[in-house]
Amino acid sequence: MDEYDVETVADPDLSEPVLVEGLPGVGHVGKLAAEHLLEELESELVRKVYSTHFPPQVSIDEGRAELAAAEFYAVTPEDGRDMLVLSGNHQAQDTEGHYGLTDTFLDVADEFGVDEVFALGGVPTGELIEEYDVLGATTTDEFAETLSEAGVEFRDDEPAGGIVGVSGLLLGLGKRRGFPAACLMGETSGYLVDPKSAQAVLEVLQTVVGFEVDFATLEERADEMEEVVRKIQEMEQQNAPAPSDEDLRYIG
Amino acid sequence: MDEYDVETVADPDLSEPVLVEGLPGVGHVGKLAAEHLLEELESELVRKVYSTHFPPQVSIDEGRAELAAAEFYAVTPEDGRDMLVLSGNHQAQDTEGHYGLTDTFLDVADEFGVDEVFALGGVPTGELIEEYDVLGATTTDEFAETLSEAGVEFRDDEPAGGIVGVSGLLLGLGKRRGFPAACLMGETSGYLVDPKSAQAVLEVLQTVVGFEVDFATLEERADEMEEVVRKIQEMEQQNAPAPSDEDLRYIG
Amino acid sequence: MDEYDVETVADPDLSEPVLVEGLPGVGHVGKLAAEHLLEELESELVRKVYSTHFPPQVSIDEGRAELAAAEFYAVTPEDGRDMLVLSGNHQAQDTEGHYGLTDTFLDVADEFGVDEVFALGGVPTGELIEEYDVLGATTTDEFAETLSEAGVEFRDDEPAGGIVGVSGLLLGLGKRRGFPAACLMGETSGYLVDPKSAQAVLEVLQTVVGFEVDFATLEERADEMEEVVRKIQEMEQQNAPAPSDEDLRYIG
C-alpha cells in the first residue's frame, strides 16, 4: 500500500463545495458534529483515504473487517451550499503523517473544487460549560468577519497552545495552498464527549453555509451525558470517590 | 539490507494453499497454534522475511546467531488443503512497519497462489476461561458463513478495539488486494500463555481446512499452565500476595 | 508540503553577514536573546522555513493561524556587521529532523553569504546564578581566541553532555560545511526563563559583532523574574510547599 492511498468510491459533481472536517479530538466535538451532519442530511461516500500513518488496525462491524481509513462524503442539501464532509475514527500516529494526510485531504478538496475549508473541533476549558461559546481561527480577515457576524468569538492568543493535528494543519497548509480556511472550536470541559458543544458548532455552520438540520438526536445524547454528570455530582456530595477524569473522558 | 528483504529458501509447488499466520500476540495463541501445526505436520521452510522494522536483534540458539525474521513454511498434509504457515518471534516496531510487512507477506502469499488467508490470534476477556469460544472476523460474507458452520462466533462490535497488528492488516490489506481473509480469535484471559485457546483455534482450522493433528503436547502444556493457575489461587486463598498480572503475563 | 520548505519573503543584499540563531532551549536564553535583537534593531523577515518535522500545529494570534515555522530576519545595524537572525517557537520533533533542519538553515546561510555562525543558548547549572558567565564552544582555534578576548570562558569537557539540537548541529554540520561556528551559552539555573542570561550572551555578541542595543526591556523582564524568585524563597522559609521545579520551568 502507498503511504497515502485514495480510493475513489463515487464521483458526483459538486458545485463549489465547502470542506467540513470532523475527525476525533477534544470532547469528540468535531467528530460528533460531522457525524450528525451525515445522519441528518443525505450523503454519499465518495472517497476513502488509507495511510500507513494510521494505526495498523481493522475495526470490526458485525464480523466484517474494515481497514483504518478517513472518509469523504458528498452532501448536497436543498438549502445552502454543497459540502464535502471528512470523517473517520483515526488521527495520524506521527508528526509526518499529520502533514502528509492533511496534504492528501487538500488534494481531494482540490479535485472537488472546494473553495472554503471548515475544521470542526473542541477547545478544552477544564470546567463544565454553562454557555457554549464557539471560538474561531481563520486564515483571512474576510472569513473572520463573516464568522464574527455568525456569533463566533475571536480572542487574542486563544487557544493558547494553538491548534494541533489535522484541524490545525487544514488552516496552516490550506493557507499556503490558497484555501480560505477556518476552525470552529466549541468550548467543552474536555472531560466528556460533548454533544452540546457539537450542536453549538453546527449552529454556526448552519448560519454560514446555509443548510438546516434537526438536533433532536444530539439533544437526546446531551441529556444522557447530563444524567452522567448529575450522578457524578451526587457522588461527590456524598463524599464517595468520584470517577476519575480518565474515566469520564471515555464515557459516551 | 532492504527495508523488506525476502530470502528464498525453497520453492515447492503448492496447490491453492491457505495462508495461516501465527505471530506473537495476546496469550501467544496464534503463535502457539502455528508452532503446533509445524511440530505435528511435516513442514519445509520456504521463505525468510527480514526487515529494518523488526527489532535490531539476533537470537542465540546453541551459540549460533539468527537475525530477527519471520518464516514461511510449506505444509502439505495428506488430508486437507496445502498450507503456507507464517510464524516468527517478532512484530514490527512501528506503524509503517506493520503495513509494509503485511504487504510483503501478501506478496509471498501471491507467489504461492494462496487463495484464502487465516490469521490466528487471541482475544482477551480479562478473566479465566471455562469454555473456549472462538470469535471470528472476515472480509466476505461467504467466508463468515463457512466459519459459522464450523462453530465460530460472530458478535456485533467484538473485539471492541478492532484487531491490531499483522493479524488485523492481513484482513484489511488482504481485502483490498482481493484475498478472502478471516481472523480466528480464541478467547483467553490475556494473563497467561494459553495452549487451550490455541487448541480451540486449531480445532476450527482443522474443520475448515481439512487436516488433522494430535493435541497431546498442547494438552500437556495446558496442564502445566493449569498447575500454575491452581497454585496462584491457593496463594490468594491464603491471603499471601499473589503474583501480579504483570508476572503472570510472562509465565510459560 | 516538502519535508523542508523554504519560503522566500524578501531578498535583500547582505554584506558577509553573521548568522545568529536563537531557537527555544534551556532557560529560553537563545530565544530571548534573538527576540531582543529583533525588537531593538530594525529587521526584515526574509525567509520562513516549514517542515514536516515541526509539530503539526498552527499558532493563533488574534484569530489568525500561522503554520509552525522558523524565521530568518535580515538585520543591518549602523554599527557592526550585517546579521541574519534565526528565530522561532519550535525545535524538530525527531532526530532526523534536527539534522535536516540544520542543513536547511545552513543552505539559507549559504545563500546570504554568511561567513560566521553564532548559536545562542543556555547552559543549566542547577542553582540560581549570581554572576552570569558565558561559556563557549567553537569549531576553530581562531574563533575561540576572539571569543576569549571578549570574556567567553572555555572549560574542559563543559558542557558535559555536549550541545544538543540545532545549536549543537550548527557547529557540527557547520564545521563539515566550512562555516566557522561558535556556541555562546549563558549560565542559567535551568528552572526559569532567564533574561539576565540572555543579556550576558548579547553583551558578548555586541563586542564580537559590533552592534549596540538597549537592555531596558530585558532588565524589566529580569526584575519580574526576580520578584518571582523572591516570593518562592519567602514561601520556602515559611515552610509552605514551594512550587515544583516543573512549575518554575514554565514561568515567564
Add this chain to the structure above:
Amino acid sequence: MDEYDVETVADPDLSEPVLVEGLPGVGHVGKLAAEHLLEELESELVRKVYSTHFPPQVSIDEGRAELAAAEFYAVTPEDGRDMLVLSGNHQAQDTEGHYGLTDTFLDVADEFGVDEVFALGGVPTGELIEEYDVLGATTTDEFAETLSEAGVEFRDDEPAGGIVGVSGLLLGLGKRRGFPAACLMGETSGYLVDPKSAQAVLEVLQTVVGFEVDFATLEERADEMEEVVRKIQEMEQQNAPAPSDEDLRYIG
C-alpha cells in the same frame, strides 16, 4: 548530510584485517576493551561515520565541537593480525538506524578486506562477578570451535534476550553478507562500568587474533571500581541507604 556519511581520513593498506567493534553497551565492556586496544597499540584514524540516526549532538573537548560519529582505526601490531577497530560514543537512536549503520560499518569492513568480525560487549548477570567468564555467539561452527579452544563458553539459549544493537546486527547482517562473525560477551553485573570484564574479553581476543597488550591501566581502573563497590557494601552493612542501581550504573 546524507543519512549515512563516511568520511575518509586515511587509507592505509591492511592485510586481511579483523574488525573489532566496541560501541557503548552493558557495563561499557565493549567500549572499554576497544579503547584500551587503541591506547596500548599504535593506531591511525581512518574513517569517521556520521549519521542522521545518531543523536543530534556535538561533544565538547576543550571548547572544540565534534559532531557525533563512530570511528574506525587501523591497528597493525607487530605480533598478530591487522585490526580495524570500531569505536565511538553513540548507538543509533532508532530501529532503522541500527540496521543502516551496521550495513555502513560492514561496507567499510568490505573496503579494507576484513575477513572476520569480532563484536565486543558485556552480558549482564545481575550480581557482582567473581570469575569473569566470556560467553560467545558466532555465525559459523568453525569460528565457534576456535573460540571454544580459547576458553569462550557457549551456552544454550544464552543470552536469553539475544544480542541487541550493532553487536547483534554485525552477526545477523554479517552472516547474510558472508562475514564470519563472533560476539564476545564478558560477564558483568550490569550495574557498574566493568574494566575487569573488558580485560577478560581482551584476553580472549589476544589469544585468537594474536596481539599482546599491557593491562596495567585497565587494572588500575578496576581497582578504583572495587573501591567503589567496597564503600557501597560498607554503607549497606551500616544500614545507610545505599546508592541506587541507577547511580551505580553511571559511576566510572
